[in-house]
Amino acid sequence: MNINISGLLRAEINAFNRDISRIRQVLTDTTELFDEIDTATQISGVHLSGESFNEEDDLRALINCPPSLVILGQSQAAKAALVNKLFNEPIYPDISAEEGEVSGWRTVRFRYGRLQTVGLTLPDQYELVDNLVAYNRPWKTLPLEDIKVRVNSDGVIEEDSNAVLDVQLSNGLLKEGLQLLVTPSTNGMSFVNMVKSCTEDVLFICLYAISSLQLSDEEVHQLSELEDNNLTIPMLFVNVGEKDAAVSPADKKPSTLTRLGLYEQLARIGFSTSVLNCGTRVAGNVNGESLNTVVECDVVEDNSQLPQKLCDFLQACLRSDQVRMATILHLVHKRSLNNFIMRAFDMQRDMMITPRRLEFARTKEQELFDTLMRLALEKQEEIKNLVSQSIKSARKTIVSLVSQYDFIGVNISDALHVSTARDLRICNGQIRELVIGRLNQEIAGKLVESVNILRESYIGTLTRCIDSLEQQDHSILGNGKSLKENHAATSALRQILKAAYQVNVQITPGNTFLRNFVDKMKQLIQSLPWHPQPKIDKAWKEKVANDMLDKLNEAKLAKHIGEQFREKLKQSHDHFTHALKQLELHHTGRLEKAEDRRQKLRKIHAPRVAKLAMESSSLRDLIMHGMPICDKEIGRGQYGVVYSCESWADVRPCAIKSVVPQDEKHMNDLALEFYYTKNVPEHDRIVALKGSVIDYQYGGGATPAVLIIMDRLQRDFYSAIKTGFCWMSRLQVAIDVVEGIRFLHSQGLVHRDIKLKNVLLSKENGKDRGKITDLGFCKPEAMMSGSIVGTPIHMAPELFSGFYDNSVDVYAFGILFWYVCSGHVRLPLHFEQCTSKDQLFISVKKGMRPEKSALFDDDCWELMSHCWDPVPSRRPLTGSVESTLYSIYSRYEDNPDMIAIKNQIPSDKKSTSGRKRQSRH
Numbered sequence: 001m002n003i004n005i006s007g008l009l010r011a012e013i014n015a016f017n018r019d020i021s022r023i024r025q026v027l028t029d030t031t032e033l034f035d036e037i038d039t040a041t042q043i044s045g046v047h048l049s050g051e052s053f054n055e056e057d058d059l060r061a062l063i064n065c066p067p068s069l070v071i072l073g074q075s076q077a078a079k080a081a082l083v084n085k086l087f088n089e090p091i092y093p094d095i096s097a098e099e100g101e102v103s104g105w106r107t108v109r110f111r112y113g114r115l116q117t118v119g120l121t122l123p124d125q126y127e128l129v130d131n132l133v134a135y136n137r138p139w140k141t142l143p144l145e146d147i148k149v150r151v152n153s154d155g156v157i158e159e160d161s162n163a164v165l166d167v168q169l170s171n172g173l174l175k176e177g178l179q180l181l182v183t184p185s186t187n188g189m190s191f192v193n194m195v196k197s198c199t200e201d202v203l204f205i206c207l208y209a210i211s212s213l214q215l216s217d218e219e220v221h222q223l224s225e226l227e228d229n230n231l232t233i234p235m236l237f238v239n240v241g242e243k244d245a246a247v248s249p250a251d252k253k254p255s256t257l258t259r260l261g262l263y264e265q266l267a268r269i270g271f272s273t274s275v276l277n278c279g280t281r282v283a284g285n286v287n288g289e290s291l292n293t294v295v296e297c298d299v300v301e302d303n304s305q306l307p308q309k310l311c312d313f314l315q316a317c318l319r320s321d322q323v324r325m326a327t328i329l330h331l332v333h334k335r336s337l338n339n340f341i342m343r344a345f346d347m348q349r350d351m352m353i354t355p356r357r358l359e360f361a362r363t364k365e366q367e368l369f370d371t372l373m374r375l376a377l378e379k380q381e382e383i384k385n386l387v388s389q390s391i392k393s394a395r396k397t398i399v400s401l402v403s404q405y406d407f408i409g410v411n412i413s414d415a416l417h418v419s420t421a422r423d424l425r426i427c428n429g430q431i432r433e434l435v436i437g438r439l440n441q442e443i444a445g446k447l448v449e450s451v452n453i454l455r456e457s458y459i460g461t462l463t464r465c466i467d468s469l470e471q472q473d474h475s476i477l478g479n480g481k482s483l484k485e486n487h488a489a490t491s492a493l494r495q496i497l498k499a500a501y502q503v504n505v506q507i508t509p510g511n512t513f514l515r516n517f518v519d520k521m522k523q524l525i526q527s528l529p530w531h532p533q534p535k536i537d538k539a540w541k542e543k544v545a546n547d548m549l550d551k552l553n554e555a556k557l558a559k560h561i562g563e564q565f566r567e568k569l570k571q572s573h574d575h576f577t578h579a580l581k582q583l584e585l586h587h588t589g590r591l592e593k594a595e596d597r598r599q600k601l602r603k604i605h606a607p608r609v610a611k612l613a614m615e616s617s618s619l620r621d622l623i624m625h626g627m628p629i630c631d632k633e634i635g636r637g638q639y640g641v642v643y644s645c646e647s648w649a650d651v652r653p654c655a656i657k658s659v660v661p662q663d664e665k666h667m668n669d670l671a672l673e674f675y676y677t678k679n680v681p682e683h684d685r686i687v688a689l690k691g692s693v694i695d696y697q698y699g700g701g702a703t704p705a706v707l708i709i710m711d712r713l714q715r716d717f718y719s720a721i722k723t724g725f726c727w728m729s730r731l732q733v734a735i736d737v738v739e740g741i742r743f744l745h746s747q748g749l750v751h752r753d754i755k756l757k758n759v760l761l762s763k764e765n766g767k768d769r770g771k772i773t774d775l776g777f778c779k780p781e782a783m784m785s786g787s788i789v790g791t792p793i794h795m796a797p798e799l800f801s802g803f804y805d806n807s808v809d810v811y812a813f814g815i816l817f818w819y820v821c822s823g824h825v826r827l828p829l830h831f832e833q834c835t836s837k838d839q840l841f842i843s844v845k846k847g848m849r850p851e852k853s854a855l856f857d858d859d860c861w862e863l864m865s866h867c868w869d870p871v872p873s874r875r876p877l878t879g880s881v882e883s884t885l886y887s888i889y890s891r892y893e894d895n896p897d898m899i900a901i902k903n904q905i906p907s908d909k910k911s912t913s914g915r916k917r918q919s920r921h
Contacts, residue, residue, distance in 0.1 A: 005086060006172040008311040013176035016067060016318045019623060022696075023325050024063050026615050030332065031056060033612065037605050055328055061201075062325055067318055068179040068202040072195070072235070073209030074219055076105050079182055081240035082209035083110075085306065086180065087171055093144040104149040104187065106165045107198065108142070110180040113168025118146065120163040123197075128163055142167065149187060161187055191222040192229050199233070205317045206233050207310075211241035213262045213301070220265055227270040234295040235271070236313040237262065238306065262299060271297055295320050319623050326620035333613035337675060340606045345748075347598040351591050358584050361465050365580075369573045373566060384558035387443060394442040395549055401438060402431055402545040403538045416535045427536060431544050443561065607668030614671040614692060614706070617678070621691040621709075625649040628693060628709055630656050637774075639670075640708075648709050651690045655712040660698065660705045670706060677775040680747060685740035687711055687760055687773035710773070717770060718756035722825050727902035728892065729768045730820045733759065735885045736770035738813060742878040744772070745806050751775065754812035755791045756819055792837050793827070797845045797870055807872040810881065814867025818850045821860045823902070855902070859888050 034053055069086070073079040080092035091110075109121075118135075120128040133143035142165075149161040174180065183198045199206070215223070226233060295316045300309050407430055410423045418424050534540055628648040635642035640659035648654050661667035678689045690709045698705035717733055737759055744751055751758075751772065758774040796811035798804045819825060826832075828850035834840040849868055852861050863884050869875050876884075892898050 005088070005307045005310065008307055009173060009178060009314060010176050012311055012315050012318065013067065013178050016322070017177060019322055019619065020063060020325075022615075022619055023322065023329065026329060026612055026619070027056070027059060027063065030329065030612050033608055034336070037609075040600075053332060055332060059325060059328055062203075062321070065201055065203045066177060066179050067314075068181050068204055069314075070198055070202070070204045070206045071180065071182045071209060072206060073183075074211055074216070075209075076185065078209035078211045078240050081211070082207060082238055083180065083182060085238075085240065085303070086173060087169075090141050091167075091169070092182075093141050093147070095144070104161075105185040106147055106149055106161070106163065107184045108147060108165045108167060108182040110167050110169055110171075110174060110182075112171070112174035112177070114170055115168065116170065117168045118142070119166050121166045122163050127166075149184075190225070192225045192231060195226065195231065195233070203318060203321045204233075205314050206235045208235045208237045209240050210237055210262070211239070213239060213299075215262065215265050220269060223266075223271065224269050234297045234313075234317065236298055236300065236310065237266075238300040238310075239302065266297065322623045323620055326616050326623065330613060330616035330620060333609055333616055334675075334679075336609050337606060337613060340601055340609070341748075344598055344601055344606075347594050347601075350594060351598075354587050354591060357465050357468065358580065358587065362580060364465075365573070365576055369569060372569050377562070377566070380558055380562055383562055384554050387552075387554050387558050387561065390439065390442040391549055391552060391554070394439060395546075398435055398438050398549065399542050399545045402434055402541045405431070405434060405541065407536070412536055416537050418536060424534070428544060431541065432548060435545055435548050607665075607672045610672035610675045611668045614674055615694065618692045618694045618706075621649075622693045625691070625693075627695065628654075628656050628707055630658065630707075634712075644712060645709070649691065651709060651711060653712045654690065654709050657708040657710070658705050659708065660703055667706075673775070674706075674708065676749060680744070680749065680775065683740070683743045684769075685736050685743060685771055686775075687713065687771045713760040713762050713771065713773075715761055716757050716773075717759035717761060718825055720761055720768070721756065721819060721823065725768075725823075727823070727899055728889070730823070731885065731889050731892065733761065733768060733770035734813075734817055734820045735882065735889065737772060737816065738878055738882045738885060740770070740772035741809050741813060742882060744775075745809070745878060749775075750806045751809050751812075753791060753794070754809050754816060755794050756816060756825065759816075792840050793831050795841075795844070796868075796872070798872055800841055800845060805872065807875045810875045810878065811868050811872075813881065814864045815850065817860070817864045817867065821856050821864070822853060823855075859884070859891075863888075 031053065071079050071082055073082065077095040080095045083092040084090050092108075118132060120130050120132070122128065133145045146165060179202065181198055181202070181204075183194060186194050189197075198204075295313075298309055298313060300306050407427050410426050410430075411419055412423075413419070418427065625648055628645050630643035630645060632644055633641055634644050634655065640657045643656045643658060645654045645656045646652070648656075659670060661670055674689070674692060678692070680686060680688065682688050687710055690711065692709065693707045695705045695707060717737075720733075721730065737754070741751060741754065753774065754772070758772060759770045760773050761768050761770060763769075794812040794815045796804065796808040799808055818828065830843070830848050830851055831840060834843055847870060849865075863876075863881065866874070866876050867881065892902070
């Protein structure tokens with residue numbers, strides 16, 4: 001029996017160590033790759049690999065935990081008996097039932113060692129120097145005195161009671177790294193705390209030794225405490241007594257229960273919901289990813305059951321831990337890749353939006369400038385009336401302000417006279433400044449009201465647009481600039497909008513030389529000594545102000561204001577144009593760098609992380625479900641071979657696509673495509689992937705093979721049409737294809753290879769329904785690198801340029817719908833005439849499309865023609881295509897005669913030329 005136990009457990013531990021080594025390597029590769037990516041792509045402290053790898057330390061600690069059999073039991077005697085059964089030798093001393101009930105037993109830990117040694121170790125791994133009995137003589141059985149906790153003469157337990165008796169044995173059971181931990185008596189601790197202390201820092205497999213198939217009240221209470229404290233620990237209950245034992249050493253009362261008593265007790269405690277299903281190793285899930293596998297509790301009733309049941313239980317526990325490790329690791333990879341995708345979308349949006357923002361700012365500012373200039377040029381009469389109204393409405397206020405004004409820097413006598421002509425000129429000058437200043441405010445206010453509608457129309461959107469561009473420029477490229485330099489365009493725009501405020505009224509007395517000469521002579525005469533100086537009183541001030549206002553030439557003033565307005569607008573416009581050009585140059589450089597980062601992200605960083613993600617998810621699938629068995633070959637394509645498989649996990653039947661990557665780049669690209677496909681939510685019109693396994697031993701281990709598992713369907717759309725498929729069924733499948741494409745587009749994905757062979761058929765309620773498959777080229781639009789992929793005749797012309805979007809799927813559907821309406825799989829005549837792919841590509845780019853058959857009705861022809869329109873923006877949206885197809889379907893459904901005509905289309909069996917060219921599909 002020992003050989004069986006030892007051999008089986010060693011095989012499981014070997015498998016565990018192999019998988020743990022793989023997980024450890026993926027973790028190491030992940031840490032190194034994240035550090036490399038962050039070093040290469042760090043921008044303003046933002047890590048492109050995602051959030052910081054917070055799980056690394058905990059995950060590494062979990063990976064480094066040793067697997068340990070933790071022995072619990074009804075008594076120390078039961079534990080001792082189980083240990084000796086496992087080792088198949090009397091390592092533990094024989095403990096009587098009465099002695100086992102006495103408290104004061106140490107934790108004993110067994111590990112592998114070539115030499116048989118024993119020692120006391122504190123929980124912090126500090127080894128105690130102590131005189132153990134085992135030191136004094138050779139032993140095959142541990143001395144009972146060393147296992148017991150020491151008690152002094154006063155009956156008090158000594159301080160080293162928490163020390164672990166560390167035993168090293170050269171035993172096959174322990175050789176592959178498995179440890180065995182015998183739990184102590186509680187020694188004053190609660191049962192829950194004792195279990196916690198023994199299951200920390202190890203991958204525990206709990207065995208509960210029983211000498212009776214019935215638990216005492218105390219044992220039931222202890223196990224219940226585990227459930228009450230959310231410490232869900234599956235256990236294997238091992239009977240170490242006689243099979244028909246009915247008396248528990250802890251309960252001297254004879255049992256009145258039958259053999260099922262133990263199961264019933266476990267069910268009442270909450271360990272099980274059925275006889276052999278007692279909880280889970282680790283509960284919960286994260287982001288939809290399950291972190292556990294179900295571990296069944298079981299009862300070993302006699303020795304013959306122990307090897308296999310212990311092996312199965314250990315396997316389930318360790319696999320559950322491995323699944324948890326692989327899942328956490330995969331979630332880290334998934335988070336990083338999702339972050340890549342979101343950043344790629346942000347970069348793509350930035351590259352699309354920024355040029356449009358610049359063009360919008362340029363266009364709107366030009367419109368604003370042209371409108372204001374036209375206002376200044378064409379509305380001189382309005383400006384003249386505006387000036388006249390301003391003078392009229394402001395005269396009383398201006399004159400009142402002037403009459404109360406106190407002159408500055410002028411010597412005025414008590415009689416309100418000035419002593420010199422210079423003082424008089426100063427008084428006139430200050431009155432002029434007051435009149436001009438107030439009149440400027442009045443006229444500017446009127447002008448602002450006249451352009452207010454423009455201000456409201458442009459200030460909001462245009463200012464926000466410019467401000468956004470400048471903020472983006474400042475945060476990325478302008479860190480060394482001054483605030484003024486960073487906001488030059490905004491400043492220029494504000495000057496345009498404030499131009500109406502900045503006009504200056506210039507007061508001139510008139511236009512004639514004579515009037516100027518008379519005014520000069522008046523000033524000269526007033527300055528002569530014999531000429532009496534005017535009295536600088538209120539009346540004089542009002543007269544001077546009124547004279548100034550009377551002398552204003554409204555037409556000339558309106559012209560002058562218009563010239564000022566235009567000049568200031570032109571200056572501000574030139575300033576804005578220059579600032580916008582500088583801003584555009586800065587953004588051009590920034591976008592070039594952003595595109596370079598995006599290309600590295602799409603082509604280098606994301607595929608490398610995806611490879612690790614595929615490894616972690618494949619490890620999880622392998623641990624949970626094992627290696628799938630490939631049966632007969634059912635298909636072969638450019639990138640792999642498809643085999644049938646009877647069942648794998650919960651998939652029955654399934655298909656396995658085996659892909660052997662040619663090199664590391666192919667492996668990385670395959671992993672990225674697998675990631676996109678695997679994470680597509682389940683949908684009725686999409687053939688979902690169920691999982692993957694990497695066969696590292698394929699080809700002698702030189703090149704691993706990636707096995708991708710998916711649902712197996714009976715035939716594809718190509719085969720169905722080729723062998724004869726009625727019109728209404730073809731139309732229904734076409735609707736299904738559009739529904740599938742529409743769903744992919746809603747997830748931000750582009751299929752890029754829609755064709756008959758990539759549509760599989762299933763029976764649903766007696767009807768043939770379509771499902772899109774082979775999402776190998778499927779990618780988020782932001783992550784597409786512009787590579788030319790797809791099947792030649794289904795490829796939209798823009799694919800050859802490298803710049804395309806999800807409308808290429810609409811184009812491909814248009815070609816597919818041509819086959820649906822034709823009822824055969826022969827190439828269109830126009831395409832048959834092309835002797836090579838290059839000629840086909842050139843012809844498609846020039847506008848060549850499939851010909852119209854006499855059997856096509858107008859609605860169908862119009863739909864497919866719109867779908868393959870050479871201009872992507874003119875192609876219909878998938879929602880519109882689906883609506884049109886439903887309309888066509890309803891029309892035929894209501895007219896059976898039309899269906900009969902459609903079903904008379906000859907099949908491909910009558911064609912030989914078509915079959916020679918079928919490979920082009």
